[in-house]
Amino acid sequence: MEIQFLGTGAGQPSKNRNVSSVALKLLDELNQIWLFDVGEATQHQILNTNIRPRKISKIFISHNHGDHIFGLPGLLSSRSFQGDGGPLTIYGPAGIDQFVKTSLQVSRTKVSYPIKYIILKENGLIYEDDSFQVFTARLDHRIPSYGFRVVEKPRPGELMMDKLAKYNVPNGPLLGKLKAGETITLSDGQVLDGHDFLGKPRPGRIVTIIYDTRPTPSIGELAEDADVLIHESTFNGQDAKMAHRYFHSTCVDAAKVATKHHVHQLFLSHISARYIGQSGRELEKEARRIFKNTRLANDLDSYNIPMKG
């Protein structure tokens, strides 16, 4: 479970920061990669990573502003051209389907895989499989904007083979049942309860992605206990009025959420082009005075999310 930033700038691309996109690499877990927003030239950024477009199975769109979606048609086309891609699901606000469909239709692009659209409306669970859940909540931006909380389910404990050794359980389905916490009967009549041989379950990890928004309570709900919180930080603390006027947040807002909601690692992203070089570092410094585990995200930065416990 790793995140990689593909674009960490706000509004328009600059020489230093591309517009928004972040990849959540779930290669060990699902052999999939999920993207959160696809600003223009996200596919160009991907050329400088080890990401294979066909591994991208889900795309979550926070809101429809151009700097968050204009890379979608190109990425979808290239994913098709490169072949081998399975079905893809796009989660996003109303209109995202119209944008993608019109782009593909006008350009006569027939992609080689099915695209499913899930239009975000209500807060709550929008995706679940055996190992993950994804929740969304409406934020406070000029247009409908959504945050995301990706929750890894707790992993069952490992089978304690040492403790099990003396029972001579044969390799195969019986071991599998014990691992699943079931009760089995051995050929000699002994009965074993899987729970007696399982280590402690390992808690899952939580990643929260908050793009364009003013401070609002739903951010905290999505960020609670997150291992990683990626939070927009368009402005610095001094420019809080501007942040409010443009429906954005400051690095101080982000740090306060991280502190209050027991986040482990905060990344500041969606940085305005006004803060270049050293003044970008200042955003990080300012946030660290409130929440120590803060990092300024830069394009192509990676972060491996450690296992818990």
Place this chain on the structure above:
Amino acid sequence: MEIQFLGTGAGQPSKNRNVSSVALKLLDELNQIWLFDVGEATQHQILNTNIRPRKISKIFISHNHGDHIFGLPGLLSSRSFQGDGGPLTIYGPAGIDQFVKTSLQVSRTKVSYPIKYIILKENGLIYEDDSFQVFTARLDHRIPSYGFRVVEKPRPGELMMDKLAKYNVPNGPLLGKLKAGETITLSDGQVLDGHDFLGKPRPGRIVTIIYDTRPTPSIGELAEDADVLIHESTFNGQDAKMAHRYFHSTCVDAAKVATKHHVHQLFLSHISARYIGQSGRELEKEARRIFKNTRLANDLDSYNIPMKG
């Protein structure tokens, strides 16, 4: 009058070549820049040039394939954000207006300048002002695709001040009339015909842009006597069958047009990603055996089109 290549690749961006776009800089002539196709990340390429988006007054789109249009919404948004841009006209095949309008509408982008759409249908003149004409003609691609011929009008000859000296024409409107080839009467009654005092008119320059197409006669009509011909060269001569199958041209096709139609300088662009490094140079070599003044276009290359005569 200068051209600059913003993207010289085909189909998908690669590390070496972005998808299609070329700028025709008419700064001395009109204080304007015209773009021909706007592949994704054209605005990113522009960050590495001296082009100011507000100077871009006309955009010509050859055809609606994604690698030729997906950079439009982002460029138009950034041009608006940066302010000061006057009206903009987009010339392109049917559907281009729908693509742009949907992109701007879904992303709630209200650009700060009017956009006019001219939908290409018939071959012929599509634009004319005091100093330029633009002609288009339908090419032969899988979907409707158009080539462009930009013709600079001949510039009137300079006033020969030496020859005029003895007549003591006062500075001001009378001189202007002579310059325009009119006949004037001096205060002492002498009659002067402007034509007697004008040097030879300077012929205008011609730039022809041929994007995606198979060889077809209309290419030659657009390319006749061009100072610069930018011609797609997706494949090399050996891969001519593939070029035909995919409705494209080879470097040999391009060189033949340049020879037959008395072109001065040929640029090969829209190069497939299969020809990287040295094999790109091979396209150029192969074309040069047929037409010596051939250059392989690379991203950000510039070429100043010399005056004639």
